[in-house]
Amino acid sequence: MEIEAATAPKGRPREFCVDAALAAALRVFWSKGYEGSSMADLTEAMGITKPSLYAAFGNKEALFNKALDLYELEKTDYMRAALDAPTARGVAERLMHGALDMYSCPENPGGCLGVINSVACGAEAECIREAVVARSAAAKQAMLERFTRAKAEGDFPDDVDPAGLAAFLTAMNQGMAVQAGAGATRAELERLVETGLKLWPGR
Amino acid sequence: MEIEAATAPKGRPREFCVDAALAAALRVFWSKGYEGSSMADLTEAMGITKPSLYAAFGNKEALFNKALDLYELEKTDYMRAALDAPTARGVAERLMHGALDMYSCPENPGGCLGVINSVACGAEAECIREAVVARSAAAKQAMLERFTRAKAEGDFPDDVDPAGLAAFLTAMNQGMAVQAGAGATRAELERLVETGLKLWPGR
DNA sequence: CGATTTCCATAACGGCTGGTATATAAGTTA
DNA sequence: TAACTTATATACCAGCCGTTATGGAAATCG
Numbered sequence: 519m520e521i522e523a524a525t526a527p528k529g530r531p532r533e534f535c536v537d538a539a540l541a542a543a544l545r546v547f548w549s550k551g552y553e554g555s556s557m558a559d560l561t562e563a564m565g566i567t568k569p570s571l572y573a574a575f576g577n578k579e580a581l582f583n584k585a586l587d588l589y590e591l592e593k594t595d596y597m598r599a600a601l602d603a604p605t606a607r608g609v610a611e612r613l614m615h616g617a618l619d620m621y622s623c624p625e626n627p628g629g630c631l632g633v634i635n636s637v638a639c640g641a642e643a644e645c646i647r648e649a650v651v652a653r654s655a656a657a658k659q660a661m662l663e664r665f666t667r668a669k670a671e672g673d674f675p676d677d678v679d680p681a682g683l684a685a686f687l688t689a690m691n692q693g694m695a696v697q698a699g700a701g702a703t704r705a706e707l708e709r710l711v712e713t714g715l716k717l718w719p720g721r
Numbered sequence: 722m723e724i725e726a727a728t729a730p731k732g733r734p735r736e737f738c739v740d741a742a743l744a745a746a747l748r749v750f751w752s753k754g755y756e757g758s759s760m761a762d763l764t765e766a767m768g769i770t771k772p773s774l775y776a777a778f779g780n781k782e783a784l785f786n787k788a789l790d791l792y793e794l795e796k797t798d799y800m801r802a803a804l805d806a807p808t809a810r811g812v813a814e815r816l817m818h819g820a821l822d823m824y825s826c827p828e829n830p831g832g833c834l835g836v837i838n839s840v841a842c843g844a845e846a847e848c849i850r851e852a853v854v855a856r857s858a859a860a861k862q863a864m865l866e867r868f869t870r871a872k873a874e875g876d877f878p879d880d881v882d883p884a885g886l887a888a889f890l891t892a893m894n895q896g897m898a899v900q901a902g903a904g905a906t907r908a909e910l911e912r913l914v915e916t917g918l919k920l921w922p923g924r
Numbered sequence: 925c926g927a928t929t930t931c932c933a934t935a936a937c938g939g940c941t942g943g944t945a946t947a948t949a950a951g952t953t954a
Numbered sequence: 955t956a957a958c959t960t961a962t963a964t965a966c967c968a969g970c971c972g973t974t975a976t977g978g979a980a981a982t983c984g
Contacts, residue, residue, distance in 0.1 A: 527951090527952085527959095527960080528951085528952060528953080528958080528959050528960070529950085529951065529952075529958080529959035529960025529961070530949075530950040530951040530952090530959075530960045530961045530962080531950080531951065531952095531960085531961080532960085532961060532962090533950095533961075533962075549841060550841055550842065550843050550844075551756075551840070551841040551842060551843075553754075553756050553757060553843070554756060554841060554842045554843030554844075554846065555843070556843070556940080556941070556942085557941075557942055557943080558940085558941090559843075566962090567962065567963065567964090568942090568943075568944085569943095569944075569945095569961085569962070569963075569964095570961070570962065570963095572942095572943070572944080573960090573961075573962095574961095577942080577943075578942065578943090629840055629841060633840060633899055634840045634841040636899065636902065636903050637754070637832055637836060637837045637840055637898075637899060637902045638752060638753055638754040638757060638832060638837040638902060639753065639754060639757045640753050640754075640756070640757030640758070640759070640762075641753075641757075643757065651903045651904065654903065655903075677919065678916060678919055678920075679912065679916070681909075681912055682912040682913060682915060682916030682919075683916060685896075685900065685909060685912055685913040685916065686913060686916045686917060686920070688896065688900065689892065689893055689895075689896020689897060689899075689900065689913055689917075690892055690893075690896065691896075692892075692895060692896040692899040692900070693888075693891065693892020693893065693894075693895040693896045694892060695840075696836055696839065696840060696892075696895040696899070697888065697891065697892065697895070699839065699840045699841060700839050700840075700854045700857065700858075701854065706884075706888060709882065709884055709885040709888055710885060710888040710889060710892055712885060713881060713882070713885030713886060713888065713889045714889060714892075716880065716881055716885075716922075717881075717889070717920040717921065717922060718920065719919075719920060730929095730930085730981085730982085731928080731929055731930070731981080731982055731983075732928080732929035732930025732931065732980080732981060732982070733929075733930045733931045733932080733979075733980040733981045733982090734930085734931080734980085734981065735930085735931060735932090736931075736932075736980095759970080759971070759972085760971075760972055760973085761970085761971090769932090770932065770933060770934090771972085771973075771974090772931085772932070772933075772934095772973095772974080772975095773931075773932065773933090775972095775973070775974080776930090776931075776932095780972075780973075781972065781973090
């Protein structure tokens with residue numbers, strides 16, 4: 519019956535924290551990409567051995583997908599929050615500033631996990647790529663819907679279309695990610711954001 | 722003495738065309754990235770065996786650098802041409818349309834060789850990454866100088882700075898590359914370019 | 925012609941890849 | 955205590971990685 523949380527894990531309890539290990543794995547994937555991260559890199563960073571990793575997470579691909587879930591959960595929630603801004607300009611501001619904070623946070627690896635793993639890869643990582651691309655497509659779709667509403671509400675002129683604006687904002691985010699991954703300083707990214715917002719239509 | 726071109730290659734002549742093989746190698750690197758391209762992939766696409774490859778090009782890294790030279794030479798010369806446009810807006814137009822044509826040409830692999838290999842990689846490909854990043858930094862620097870001149874010539878308002886504009890255009894290019902690599906259609910990229918040019922300051 | 929030089933093809937190298945089989949340690953339940 | 959269940963540690967697997975040694979084929983030079 520056991521309605522309460524399972525208080526009796528029958529066998530020997532594991533000696534490591536699954537969440538902490540997953541967070542460590544995320545950092546590795548984030549800085550080296552899926553293909554560039556070897557199992558040796560991962561186990562060393564996670565502080566566990568290979569059998570423990572396989573028992574807890576399945577395999578490398580499953581581990582990546584769980585790391586991707588974690589990434590979306592705690593690293594890109596600024597995106598969801600941004601879409602709640604009252605105006606299209608507010609959305610753009612929150613989105614760019616959120617990206618800026620994330621990409622220039624010294625505790626994070628440079629760049630964006632999604633961009634890193636969606637550009638190109640060998641044959642065996644193709645399914646990873648597809649998974650990542652699908653997620654970013656969903657994000658772009660949400661932006662498109664938000665801007666369609668914004669246009670109906672008169673947030674920007676008639677001669678700019680919502681799809682173009684969504685693609686534009688996505689491109690700015692991706693460009694920031696690439697430049698951050700290439701070693702751009704926070705000041706440089708700030709200039710980029712400032713320029714992008716200066717060019718943003720309306721207000 | 723031999724002032725004329727060497728007409729007497731002493732030993733057995735090679736049976737393949739070096740330029741064609743290099744072009745084939747470029748396509749592989751361009752679609753799979755440096756790490757994702759195995760020697761087997763390369764030799765198969767180039768139609769030669771591994772010893773021939775090593776004799777003609779050195780090793781994988783040297784082959785990549787030569788492919789990168791070829792890429793810059795014949796795939797990104799639109800960038801150099803763009804900087805010669807009479808106005809900053811002309812530069813932006815040529816740059817974006819040039820990128821659009823290249824990224825949506827069905828004969829090319831999707832994406833940008835530079836972006837693909839500058840985002841992240843394992844330890845052994847770090848030197849490749851640095852080489853690619855250095856080149857794109859040079860391109861950005863050329864753009865910065867062009868826009869500094871443009872500002873002096875009054876091509877755009879005082880409240881936008883040349884560095885920001887260079888970073889912005891670079892970001893647009895990188896965003897297009899990422900989206901093209903993720904499977905965006907030409908129509909989608911056209912919308913992105915159109916929007917970007919609509920937001921461009923002045924005129 | 926013979927000698928020399930270079931290229932091609934086969935096959936192998938050590939090392940690393942992601943993934944496991946086996947044995948032992950560390951807990952719980954009875 | 956004995957029986958059971960699960961985690962850990964070591965060692966290992968087949969397969970691929972980039973790279974190279976070896977042996978023979980094809981050209982020019984003397």
